[in-house]
Amino acid sequence: AQSVAQPEDQVNVAEGNPLTVKCTYSVSGNPYLFWYVQYPNRGLQFLLKYITGDNLVKGSYGFEAEFNKSQTSFHLKKPSALVSDSALYFCAIWGTGFQKLVFGTGTRLLVSP
Amino acid sequence: NAGVTQTPKFRVLKTGQSMTLLCAQDMNHEYMYWYRQDPGMGLRLIHYSVGEGTTAKGEVPDGYNVSRLKKQNFLLGLESAAPSQTSVYFCASSNRGGRTGANVLTFGAGSRLTVL
Secondary structure (H helix, E strand, C coil): CEEEECCEEEEEECCCCCCCCEEEEECCCCCCCEEECCCCCCCEEEEEEECCCCCEECCCHHCEEEEEEECCCCEECCCCCHHHHCEEEEEEECCCCHEEEECCCCCCEEEEE | CEEEEEEEEEEECCCCCCCEEEEEEECCEEEEEEEEEECEEEEEEEEEEEECCCCCCCCCCEEEEEEEECEEEEEEECCCCCHCEEECCCEEECCCCCCCCCCEECCCCEEEEEEE
């Protein structure tokens, strides 16, 4: 069965510095990977997705993600963090038959001024 | 432009009481989902539906029932609430799944349930 793992519960970064939020996946076949963000007391919002094609995917709010097949990773990145990026980030993968989206446990990003 | 609407937003129950969470979407989406979010556990799928009149079990279905009598509505029921069901519940919807795997879920704002 498809699954994703987010090894870090929390990532701390100073404003203006680059940030990385890690995600690794397990799948038999082609992976269909997503990143979602959750701001306090809100539902999840879609950031970006990898279906096929370029390994560097660009998304909302200046975020991008790098798909690495050999390392089975799909890390979320941003060149320069903002305090307003502080939120909970979830990696996700479509399950068998594309009926269920399976989420990781989430990584809390804290950007300090 | 409502998207996905969940009611109620907050509810406190006593052990053994029953209640229903309502999810409504106005995007004509085929698929609907109920997730629960607990600290350190991410989002776990409770039940889902791939069309009107159909439902299926997710990862953590025990203690919950669902119904999808109308395409736009997906109801989550707790017949006899337990403290372990204290959680934040999220409804989501998407277009029909396909081999492109490109479908994006649209989420509601969540329903916070406390069972005493």
